[in-house]
Amino acid sequence: MANLGPPPKIELRHVSKSFQDLKRGRETVAVEKFSLAVQDGEFLCLLGPSGCGKSTILNLVAGFEHPTKGEVLLDGEPILRPGPDRGVVFQEPMLFPWLTVLDNITFGPRMNGGRPEAYLSAAARYITLMGLSGFERHRPYELSGGMKQRVAIARAWITDPKVLLLDEPFGALDAQTRLMMQELLVRVWEQARTTVVFVTHDVEEAIFLADRVCLMTARPGQLKEDLRIPFDRPRNYEDLVPDKRYVELKRQVFHSIREETIKFMSQDAGAGPA
Numbered sequence: 001m002a003n004l005g006p007p008p009k010i011e012l013r014h015v016s017k018s019f020q021d022l023k024r025g026r027e028t029v030a031v032e033k034f035s036l037a038v039q040d041g042e043f044l045c046l047l048g049p050s051g052c053g054k055s056t057i058l059n060l061v062a063g064f065e066h067p068t069k070g071e072v073l074l075d076g077e078p079i080l081r082p083g084p085d086r087g088v089v090f091q092e093p094m095l096f097p098w099l100t101v102l103d104n105i106t107f108g109p110r111m112n113g114g115r116p117e118a119y120l121s122a123a124a125r126y127i128t129l130m131g132l133s134g135f136e137r138h139r140p141y142e143l144s145g146g147m148k149q150r151v152a153i154a155r156a157w158i159t160d161p162k163v164l165l166l167d168e169p170f171g172a173l174d175a176q177t178r179l180m181m182q183e184l185l186v187r188v189w190e191q192a193r194t195t196v197v198f199v200t201h202d203v204e205e206a207i208f209l210a211d212r213v214c215l216m217t218a219r220p221g222q223l224k225e226d227l228r229i230p231f232d233r234p235r236n237y238e239d240l241v242p243d244k245r246y247v248e249l250k251r252q253v254f255h256s257i258r259e260e261t262i263k264f265m266s267q268d269a270g271a272g273p274a
Ligand SMILES: Nc1ncnc2c1ncn2[C@@H]1O[C@H](COP(=O)(O)OP(=O)(O)OP(=O)(O)O)[C@@H](O)[C@H]1O
Pocket: 019, 020, 021, 028, 029, 030, 048, 049, 050, 051, 052, 053, 054, 055, 056, 057, 201, 219
C-alpha cells in the first residue's frame, strides 16, 4: 500500500555537489549520492571530518547552493532559493555591528514588512528564552562571544522557521561557554520543537544534542552511519559521562570519525600541495 503520510520535513535524494576548483584547476566532488530524510520536529546532528561536505549539505538545504545531481526537498517541494522558512546560524554570529540586540533580532521581519506587534512580542519571548534580558539596547561590541551567538540564534528563530540550520555555531566558543550554549539551545528547542539540522565535528556535542547523529564519510561525503541517540531528555553531562551506553556510543563514533579522518588525510597527501 502506498504511504500517504506527510513527506519528511527535509529530504535529500541522491544528492551530488561538485565545485570547480579554479586554484587547482580541477573539480572537487564535495558530496556524492547523499540521501537523508529528516522528520518534522527532529534534532539531527551531522557529524564528519573536516572537509567532508557538512556545510555543503547545510547550504543546499538553506538554498544558498544547488545540487549538481539529485533533489533537495522541504515538505516534499524542491528548494530553489533561501527563504524565511529556514533559519540559518553560522560559526561566526554575523551581527550588524551598528544595530542594537533588539534591532538585530528583529531585522528579518522588519525588512519583510512584518507587523511590529507580532515581531516585538516574538523578540521579547526569545530575548527571555536566550537569556538576553537587559541587553536589548546593547550593541554587538558590548557582548561576549556566547551572547553574540545567542542573538544570532534568536534572530534565526523569531520568524518561527520550519527548519533551523546551524553550522558549527559553538565552534569558536570556549569549552565552558559551549556547554552552557548546548544546554540553552536544547531547552529552547524543547519548547519550539523546530526541525533542527546541526553541523558539528564534536562527537560529545552531537551525542548530547541530537535525536539522531548522521555520520559522514570523508570527501566526497556520503552517509556512513545513522545512529539514534537513546538517552532521555532533559540530558545532562553529569549523568551521561558515567553511563556505559554513552561511553560505548562515544567510542564507536570516535572510531568511525578517526577512520574517515585518516582516509581524508591520505587523500589530501595524494593530491599534492595546493
Ligand atoms: N564554494 C566552493 N568552491 C570550491 N570548493 C568548495 C566550495 N565549497 C566547498 N568546497 C569544497 O568542498 C569540500 C567540502 O566542503 P565543506 O565546506 O562542505 O566541508 P565541511 O565538512 O563543512 O568542512 P569543515 O569541517 O572544515 O567546515 C571541501 O573540499 C571544500 O574545499
